[in-house]
Amino acid sequence: MAAPARRPGAERAPRYRAAVTRFDLRALRLPSGGQAREQVEIALEPLLLGGQAYEQRPNPVPAELTVTRASSGTVFELVLEVTVDGPCVRCLAAAELPLALRLREYQAARAETEELASEYLADDRLDLSRWAGDAVALALPDKILCRPGCAGLCPRCGRDLNLDPHEHAASDVDPRWAALEALREPD
Ligand SMILES: [Zn+2]
Numbered sequence: 805m806a807a808p809a810r811r812p813g814a815e816r817a818p819r820y821r822a823a824v825t826r827f828d829l830r831a832l833r834l835p836s837g838g839q840a841r842e843q844v845e846i847a848l849e850p851l852l853l854g855g856q857a858y859e860q861r862p863n864p865v866p867a868e869l870t871v872t873r874a875s876s877g878t879v880f881e882l883v884l885e886v887t888v889d890g891p892c893v894r895c896l897a898a899a900e901l902p903l904a905l906r907l908r909e910y911q912a913a914r915a916e917t918e919e920l921a922s923e924y925l926a927d928d929r930l931d932l933s934r935w936a937g938d939a940v941a942l943a944l945p946d947k948i949l950c951r952p953g954c955a956g957l958c959p960r961c962g963r964d965l966n967l968d969p970h971e972h973a974a975s976d977v978d979p980r981w982a983a984l985e986a987l988r989e990p991d
């Protein structure tokens with residue numbers, strides 16, 4: 805299992821500078837019709853979801869970048885495996901999500917419209933950190949859970965319903981409220 809989940813609301817000093825791994829395409833000197841396959845290491849920033857930080861490991865993550873150049877444009881493919889760690893949204897226990905990503909971007913040689921241009925490419929440099937980070941965020945499920953169908957915490961007493969499944973009788977009143985009830989003047 806991963807490191808224990810931090811308490812909700814606990815703030816933490818940022819450990820990372822903005823993670824930026826850029827790949828300089830000019831270094832490839834790739835002719836039209838050429839293909840290059842490169843092993844790269846990509847620094848990833850923690851993802852912030854619902855006020856919680858989710859770390860990615862390994863970080864930097866090894867990845868394989870393939871660049872294929874045609875006269876009409878360039879195709880970029882990125883293959884990586886990363887695990888996202890963070891608190892379960894229902895019970896706050898450590899959750900881990902392994903992801904296998906195969907990504908693809910296209911940049912037309914003359915990109916007249918935004919659809920033909922990769923938003924991760926600027927000045928012949930491919931921003932691998934932002935590309936991989938966006939893809940990880942998109943690949944995550946709506947709710948990050950520690951296990952399928954996590955039962956969460958009891959809304960009445962806060963105990964973990966996975967470890968301690970229980971119900972409260974409807975007449976079970978919180979003792980603090982019971983004390984207030986006792987003080988109340990009869991009508
Ligand atoms: Zn859970």
Ligand SMILES: [Zn+2]
Pocket residue numbers: 958959960961962963970971972
């Ligand atoms: Zn309870």
